[in-house]
Amino acid sequence: MIQKKWIVAEDPPPDQVAHLAAKLGVSLLVAKILLQRDTGAPEQANLFLNPQLTDLTEPTIFPDMEKAIDRIISAINGSHHIMIHGDYDVDGVTSTSLLYLTLQKLGAVVSYYIPNRLSSGYGLSETSVGAAVHRGCKLLITVDCGITAAKEIDLANQMGIDTIVTDHHEFQNVDIAAYAVINPKALPPDNPAYFLAGVGVAFKLVQGVYYRLGYKLSDLIPYLDLVAMGTVADLVPLINENRVLSRFGIKQLANCVNPGLQALLDVTGLRRRQLTTGQLVFVIAPRINAVGRLGDAQLAVRLFTTKNPQQALNIARTLEEKNRRRRSIDEETFQDAYRIIEQDVDVENVSVIVLASENWHQGVIGIVASRIVEKYHRPTVMISIDPKKKIGKGSARSVEGFHLFNALKQCEEYMDGFGGHKYAAGLTIHPDKINLFREALEKVAGAYFSTEDTTPKLRIDCEINPDEIDDHLMKNMKKLAPFGPENMRPVLLSKGMNIVGSPTVVGNNHLKFRVRKQNLTHEAIAYRMADQYYDQLQFERPRLNLAYVLDENEWRGRKTIQLRIKGIKFYDDF
CATH class of the missing domain: 2.40.50.460 (OB fold (Dihydrolipoamide Acetyltransferase, E2P))
Incomplete structure (x- = not known):
C-alpha cells in the first residue's frame, strides 16, 4: 500500500477557539474542528450542531415543482396509473420505496419498476417504457435517473405517457421533453438543497404533494429512515439539507415502524440501537446493493414496501445470503485484477489503470475498482466484457483531485456511452476499442498528474x-x-x-x-x-x-x- x-x-487562534467553545457550550476540541472546517461563525456553527426539520427549504423552490405537484394530484384524483421508475442502488431503491409508500397512502394507483443491472442496465430504456405502456400507465415518475433519457421520454410522450423526472445527477447537453424536471442542480450551488441525493429529491416531491393536500411535515417523519439510508449510502455531501435529513432519519431508524427495515436491522443485529453513518454505509447498504449487483433489485423494494413482517424477515435473510455471495465474488475478482496488475502493469509509470476481462461479474467491478484505487492510488477502470454481445460495461473510480467525468468526456469517441461525476463513473464500450480508450485516458491523466502532486494525503x-x-x-x-x-x-x-x-x-x-x-x-x-x-x-x-x-x-x-x-x-x- x-x-x-x-x-x-493548523490550529486556529486560541482566543477564537475559546470564544466559540464558550458561546456554543462545546469542548475546545469541537470548537477547533468547527473553525478548521469553516463552520466557525457562532450562528452558522449553531445551525450545524443543532439542525432542525424546520430548516428544510420549501419544495416549491424547485423549477417545475408546482407543475409536478398538479400532475400527480390530477393522477391520484383520476385514478390514473402511476409507474415509478427507480434504480438498482440504495439511493434508487429507497427513492422508489419512499415514493411508492407515500403515494399509496394518498390512494394513488401506483406500481414500480427497477431495471435489472445485468440485462437492462442503468436508467430509462425502451423496455421500461414498454412496461409502462403494458401496465396502462398515464404518468411515469423517475427517481435517481432520467436526466439524460431524451429518446426514452420522447417514446413515452408518443405513447401518451407524461414523465416527471426526479434526478440529482448533473445536467448534460441533452434536451428532454419531460412534463416536469425536478433536479437540485437547477438551483444555485449555494442553495441548501443543491447536493440532495436522489431520495432527497423524491422526498421534496412528496413534501410538495403532501403540503398541497393539507398534510404537515410531521406526517412524513416515519419515512425519514428511508431518506437517511439513501442519502448516506450515495455518499453525497452531508451538509445543509442532507445533514438535516440524515440526522433525523438516523434518529428515526432507532424506532422505525417499517417492517422491512425492522427485519433488516434484526438480521444485522442493529435493531433498537442508535446507528451511525458508518453502519449504514458498511453494514446496511451492502446488503441492499447486493441484490442489485447480482440481478434483481426489485426484491429490495419489496422488502421496504411489504406490510407482512414474516415476508420482510424472509426477504432480509435472502439479502443476507446474496451479500455473502457478493463478498465472495468481490474477493475473487479483486485477486484476479491484482494478479493482472502485478504481472502486466508497470504501475510506477502509468497514470491510470484500465483492466478488462470476460470473467468478471459486472455487478462487483465498481467495488473492486475502489479497492484498486486504494491500493495503487491510480484512477481505475474495470471493464466486464460480454463476448457474445461484444460489449464491455465498465465502472471507474478516481483519486482526490482528478475529475473522472471530465476526463472521460475527453475520451468519449471511444465509448458507446458514459455517465457519472467527479469520483465515480460508468461506461459502455466495444471490446475492440478498449486499447485505444486506455491510451487516450492515459494521455489525459498523464497531462494532469505531470503538473500535480499525486501523493495520497x-x-x-x-x-x-x-x-x-x-x-x-x-x-x-x-x-x-x-x-x-x-x-x-x-x-x-x-x-x-x-x-x-x-x-x-x-x-x-x-x-x-x-x-x-x-x-x-x-x-x-x-x-x-x-x-x-x-x-x-x-x-x-x-x-x-x-x-x-x-x-x-x-x-x-x-x-x-x-x-x-x-x-x-x-x-x-x-
Whole structure:
C-alpha cells in the first residue's frame, strides 16, 4: 500500500477557539474542528450542531415543482396509473420505496419498476417504457435517473405517457421533453438543497404533494429512515439539507415502524440501537446493493414496501445470503485484477489503470475498482466484457483531485456511452476499442498528474494527548455527526504510543492491538494493514505515532472506545 503524506491542519487562534467553545457550550476540541472546517461563525456553527426539520427549504423552490405537484394530484384524483421508475442502488431503491409508500397512502394507483443491472442496465430504456405502456400507465415518475433519457421520454410522450423526472445527477447537453424536471442542480450551488441525493429529491416531491393536500411535515417523519439510508449510502455531501435529513432519519431508524427495515436491522443485529453513518454505509447498504449487483433489485423494494413482517424477515435473510455471495465474488475478482496488475502493469509509470476481462461479474467491478484505487492510488477502470454481445460495461473510480467525468468526456469517441461525476463513473464500450480508450485516458491523466502532486494525503484535524480520550470527548465528538463527505469523522493524531502485548491478525488482513501512553491503554484496529505492519509491531515494537478516528464498540450493553487507525508512522522517523 502506498504511504500517504500526513497533513496536520493548523490550529486556529486560541482566543477564537475559546470564544466559540464558550458561546456554543462545546469542548475546545469541537470548537477547533468547527473553525478548521469553516463552520466557525457562532450562528452558522449553531445551525450545524443543532439542525432542525424546520430548516428544510420549501419544495416549491424547485423549477417545475408546482407543475409536478398538479400532475400527480390530477393522477391520484383520476385514478390514473402511476409507474415509478427507480434504480438498482440504495439511493434508487429507497427513492422508489419512499415514493411508492407515500403515494399509496394518498390512494394513488401506483406500481414500480427497477431495471435489472445485468440485462437492462442503468436508467430509462425502451423496455421500461414498454412496461409502462403494458401496465396502462398515464404518468411515469423517475427517481435517481432520467436526466439524460431524451429518446426514452420522447417514446413515452408518443405513447401518451407524461414523465416527471426526479434526478440529482448533473445536467448534460441533452434536451428532454419531460412534463416536469425536478433536479437540485437547477438551483444555485449555494442553495441548501443543491447536493440532495436522489431520495432527497423524491422526498421534496412528496413534501410538495403532501403540503398541497393539507398534510404537515410531521406526517412524513416515519419515512425519514428511508431518506437517511439513501442519502448516506450515495455518499453525497452531508451538509445543509442532507445533514438535516440524515440526522433525523438516523434518529428515526432507532424506532422505525417499517417492517422491512425492522427485519433488516434484526438480521444485522442493529435493531433498537442508535446507528451511525458508518453502519449504514458498511453494514446496511451492502446488503441492499447486493441484490442489485447480482440481478434483481426489485426484491429490495419489496422488502421496504411489504406490510407482512414474516415476508420482510424472509426477504432480509435472502439479502443476507446474496451479500455473502457478493463478498465472495468481490474477493475473487479483486485477486484476479491484482494478479493482472502485478504481472502486466508497470504501475510506477502509468497514470491510470484500465483492466478488462470476460470473467468478471459486472455487478462487483465498481467495488473492486475502489479497492484498486486504494491500493495503487491510480484512477481505475474495470471493464466486464460480454463476448457474445461484444460489449464491455465498465465502472471507474478516481483519486482526490482528478475529475473522472471530465476526463472521460475527453475520451468519449471511444465509448458507446458514459455517465457519472467527479469520483465515480460508468461506461459502455466495444471490446475492440478498449486499447485505444486506455491510451487516450492515459494521455489525459498523464497531462494532469505531470503538473500535480499525486501523493495520497491523510488529512489530520488535530493532535491530542491520549489521556484526553474518554467518554466526555466521545460525547462531544458525536455533536459533529452525522459524518460523511464534506463532514468526515475527525482524524486525530497521538504521538509516542507504546504497544501493549501482542498484535493479532483478525478477519481479512486486519490488525488488532493495544497501545499505551503513560497509564492509559487503548484498543486499536487497523483495517487491511496486517500484511504491512504485523511483523514490525510484533518483533521490533517501535513507538508509534497514530492517526485515527474514534469509534464506539458496543458488546452486551457495554460501550468501549476504540481507535480506528488511518495511518501508522514510527516515532523515531516522524
